[in-house]
Amino acid sequence: AQTVTQSQPEMSVQEAETVTLSCTYDTSESDYYLFWYKQPPSRQMILVIRQEAYKQQNATENRFSVNFQKAAKSFSLKISDSQLGDAAMYFCAYRGGWSGTASKLTFGTGTRLQVTL
Amino acid sequence: DTAVSQTPKYLVTQMGNDKSIKCEQNLGHDTMYWYKQDSKKFLKIMFSYNNKELIINETVPNRFSPKSPDKAHLNLHINSLELGDSAVYFCASSQSSVTYEQYFGPGTRLTVT
Numbered sequence: 001a002q003t004v005t006q007s008q009p010e011m012s013v014q015e016a017e018t019v020t021l022s023c024t025y026d027t028s029e030s031d032y033y034l035f036w037y038k039q040p041p042s043r044q045m046i047l048v049i050r051q052e053a054y055k056q057q058n059a060t061e062n063r064f065s066v067n068f069q070k071a072a073k074s075f076s077l078k079i080s081d082s083q084l085g086d087a088a089m090y091f092c093a094y095r096g097g098w099s100g101t102a103s104k105l106t107f108g109t110g111t112r113l114q115v116t117l
Numbered sequence: 118d119t120a121v122s123q124t125p126k127y128l129v130t131q132m133g134n135d136k137s138i139k140c141e142q143n144l145g146h147d148t149m150y151w152y153k154q155d156s157k158k159f160l161k162i163m164f165s166y167n168n169k170e171l172i173i174n175e176t177v178p179n180r181f182s183p184k185s186p187d188k189a190h191l192n193l194h195i196n197s198l199e200l201g202d203s204a205v206y207f208c209a210s211s212q213s214s215v216t217y218e219q220y221f222g223p224g225t226r227l228t229v230t
Contacts, residue, residue, distance in 0.1 A: 045224075103215070104173050
């Protein structure tokens with residue numbers, strides 16, 4: 001079974017600074033997808049960024065980028081120029097590459113990010 | 118227009134009661150999911166339906182029964198509620214069971230007293 005590990009329960013960053021959230025995963029599959037979801041206090045789950053395992057290039061979405069190391073099974077999220085609105089729980093998630101039962105998302109335990117002035 | 122909606126958003130009930138949570142998506146998606154987020158914020162899949170057919174049924178007590186009357190709706194019925202059922206329940210949908218992007222509803226916070 002696939003597992004996702006987020007070893008940082010809490011992180012703090014100053015406004016305008018850069019922070020990196022860590023995620024490692026375990027899988028025997030070669031085809032899969034990885035995601036970072038943001039959950040603000042409103043509890044809405046918001047997709048931040050996704051990475052297809054077959055792509056070597058790291059995904060980027062505005063201030064958010066990932067460092068995907070397939071051999072090391074590592075998938076970290078970098079937030080640049082942090083803003084107060086970035087304060088939230090961040091979840092790393094894994095999805096298998098096949099349909100049916102593989103379509104479920106397996107989540108890590110989350111990292112709570114605080115943004116300070 | 119809300120893409121994935123859930124009703125109610127909050128539900129407070131007593132142990133032993135039976136309750137339902139409704140989910141509707143207006144995205145034309147074929148696949149819908151139920152996830153449970155416990156008090157420690159851990160999210161875990163419960164069920165998934167694809168074109169009204171159950172495709173994922175994780176280890177969930179059989180007091181939980183999903184029902185999909187059509188592709189746009191996936192309801193969750195819970196019998197004989199227990200204290201441990203208190204959690205936030207999220208509905209999500211994706212275009213198909215192959216499509217990787219899932220869209221989440223706002224969640225239903227269930228409190229069992």
